[in-house]
Amino acid sequence: MMRREQNELLTRTDAGTPMGELFRRYxxxxxxxxxxxxxxxxxxxxxxxxxxxxxxxxxxxxxxxxxxxxxxxxxxxxxxxxxxxxxxxxxxxxxxxxxxxxxxxxxxxxxxxxxxxxxxxxxxxxxxxxxxxxxxxxxxxQPAPPAFEFATVPDNHTFVSKRWQESNWLQAMEGGIDSSHVGWLHKATIESDPLFSKSVGNKYTLEDSRVMFEVVEQPSGLYIGAKRNAENGHHYWRITAWIMPYYTQIPPRADHPIHGHFWVPMDDENCWTWNYDFHPTRPLSAREVQVMENGEGIHCKIDPVTFRPLANKDNDYLMDRESQKSGRTFSGIEGFAMQDASLQESMGPIVDRSREHLVATDLGVVLARRQLLQAANALAERGAPPPGIEPATHLIRSASVVLPPGTPFMEGARKALTVREGRAHTSV
Ligand code: FES
Ligand SMILES: [Fe+2]
Structure with missing residues (x-):
C-alpha cells in the first residue's frame, strides 16, 4: 500500500514538482x-x-x-x-x-x-x-540523444504510433510492466492477433495462470521476469524491460517484431502512450506494416488529429458483451491497446494507491514505484542525476525464453537482455 503523499509525488508532473523535474531530465x-x-x-x-x-x-x-x-x-x-x-x-x-x-x-x-x-x-x-x-x-x-534500439534501426525495420490515454501516466505505465494480466485480459487476443499469434509461448501463457515473478533491479530500471510452466519441468520466462521512468519493452513472441511503449504525461490526468514495433535484423513486411496501420498488435485506430482512440470512454470502448460471453475476447473489448486502456482509465484519472491490495504478482510494480520515488527524491534533495538518462543504458532488450528448472533468468538469458547488433531478439 502506498501513502497518499507518495501517490501525489509520483503522479504530479507540472514544473516544480519532484516528478515533473525528474521527467524534465529525460x-x-x-x-x-x-x-x-x-x-x-x-x-x-x-x-x-x-x-x-x-x-x-x-x-x-x-x-x-x-x-x-x-x-x-x-x-x-x-x-x-x-x-x-x-x-x-x-x-x-x-x-x-x-x-x-x-x-x-x-x-x-x-x-x-x-x-x-x-x-x-x-x-x-x-x-x-x-x-x-x-x-x-x-x-x-541536457543528456546525449536517446539510443533506444527501435529508433536507431533502419527506418524500414520500425513502426511507431501514439495515442492519447485519458489517465495519469503512472497507471498506464504500470500496466506495461504487469505481465500477470496477459493470460487473463488478453487471453483470446494473443492467439487471434496477427502480430502475436503462432508462438509456442502463447500456449504456456494460457495454460499456466499462476505466474511467479522474479524482478532484478538494474541501475536504470528493472528486468521483470514472469515464470510459467513449460514442458519437462522447464520454465517459460517472459522478461519485460523497464527503463526509468517511462520506457517498457514487452517480451516478444515467435519471430514477430519486438515492441513496447513510452508513457509520457500530457498533464496529471492524461498521457501519451507511444507504441513502437521493430525487428532488429529485417525490414518489416508489407503485411506487418499494414496490420499495424490498421490498429492491430499494440496499436489502435485513432482520430488522426487528436490521436484519441475511436473506441474510447464515451462509447464504452465499443464493448461487446456477446464477444465477452463467447470468449472471442476476454473483456468484450477488441485489441490489446483498448483492452488495457479501458481498464486503466476505469480506475479514474489518478488511481488512489492507498486503497489497493497488492499481492506477489505486483512485485514489478512495487519495485518500479520504489525506484521512481528514490530517483525523484534524490534529484529534489541532492540534485542527483536520475538513472536512465545515459544513452548506454537504453541498449537493453526484453526476451522470452525456456530455461531449465532452477536457472535464474539473469543467468540463463543474460545475453538476450542486451542489444546485440546484427542479432535478432530472443523469442519463443
Ligand atoms: S497577440 Fe498580438 S501579435 Fe500575437
Ligand atoms: Fe496489456
Whole structure:
C-alpha cells in the first residue's frame, strides 16, 4: 500500500514538482516526425508535463518546440503563419523563430527594446528515428540523444504510433510492466492477433495462470521476469524491460517484431502512450506494416488529429458483451491497446494507491514505484542525476525464453537482455 503523499509525488508532473523535474531530465518523445512532414509545415499542438506547446519546422528544416501562446496578448500561435523561418502571430503579426526569439515586431520601432523582452519559452526538438524528441530540463544537464534500439534501426525495420490515454501516466505505465494480466485480459487476443499469434509461448501463457515473478533491479530500471510452466519441468520466462521512468519493452513472441511503449504525461490526468514495433535484423513486411496501420498488435485506430482512440470512454470502448460471453475476447473489448486502456482509465484519472491490495504478482510494480520515488527524491534533495538518462543504458532488450528448472533468468538469458547488433531478439 502506498501513502497518499507518495501517490501525489509520483503522479504530479507540472514544473516544480519532484516528478515533473525528474521527467524534465529525460529526452521525451514529443511528436511523430510525420506530423511535420516538410519545411514550413503547419505547427503541431502538443501538451507535455502540463505545458501547452507547439512543435515547429521552419523554412530551413530546423525543428523547435515553443510555448503555444503569443507573449503580446496571449492568443494561440497555432493560428499563426509559418513562413520565412518563423511563426507569425495571426493577431498583430509578431514573429518568432524555432528558438523562441522574436524576429519581427512590426508594431514597434526597429530599435525597440520590447523585441528583446518577449522571447517565447523554447525547448530543443531533435529527430532520432521516426520520432521528434524534446528535452525540457535545465540546458546544462541536457543528456546525449536517446539510443533506444527501435529508433536507431533502419527506418524500414520500425513502426511507431501514439495515442492519447485519458489517465495519469503512472497507471498506464504500470500496466506495461504487469505481465500477470496477459493470460487473463488478453487471453483470446494473443492467439487471434496477427502480430502475436503462432508462438509456442502463447500456449504456456494460457495454460499456466499462476505466474511467479522474479524482478532484478538494474541501475536504470528493472528486468521483470514472469515464470510459467513449460514442458519437462522447464520454465517459460517472459522478461519485460523497464527503463526509468517511462520506457517498457514487452517480451516478444515467435519471430514477430519486438515492441513496447513510452508513457509520457500530457498533464496529471492524461498521457501519451507511444507504441513502437521493430525487428532488429529485417525490414518489416508489407503485411506487418499494414496490420499495424490498421490498429492491430499494440496499436489502435485513432482520430488522426487528436490521436484519441475511436473506441474510447464515451462509447464504452465499443464493448461487446456477446464477444465477452463467447470468449472471442476476454473483456468484450477488441485489441490489446483498448483492452488495457479501458481498464486503466476505469480506475479514474489518478488511481488512489492507498486503497489497493497488492499481492506477489505486483512485485514489478512495487519495485518500479520504489525506484521512481528514490530517483525523484534524490534529484529534489541532492540534485542527483536520475538513472536512465545515459544513452548506454537504453541498449537493453526484453526476451522470452525456456530455461531449465532452477536457472535464474539473469543467468540463463543474460545475453538476450542486451542489444546485440546484427542479432535478432530472443523469442519463443
Ligand atoms: S497577440 Fe500575437 S501579435 Fe498580438
Ligand atoms: Fe496489456
Amino acid at each position: 529526452w521525451l518523445p514529443a511528436v511523430l516526425a510525420s506530423e511535420l512532414p516538410e519545411n514550413d509545415a503547419p505547427p503541431v499542438r502538443v501538451k507535455l508535463l502540463g505545458e501547452r506547446l507547439l512543435a515547429l519546422r521552419d523554412s530551413n528544416g530546423q525543428y523547435g518546440l515553443v510555448s503555444e501562446f503569443c507573449p503580446h496578448r496571449r492568443v494561440s500561435l497555432w493560428f499563426g503563419r509559418n513562413e520565412d523561418c518563423g511563426l507569425r502571430c495571426a493577431y498583430h503579426g509578431w514573429k518568432f523563430d524555432v528558438k523562441g526569439n522574436c524576429v519581427d515586431l512590426p508594431s514597434e520601432p526597429e530599435d525597440s527594446l520590447v523585441r528583446e523582452r518577449v522571447k517565447l519559452k523554447a525547448y530543443p526538438l531533435i529527430k532520432v528515428g521516426k520520432v521528434l524528441w524534446t528535452y525540457m530540463g535545465p540546458p546544462e544537464h
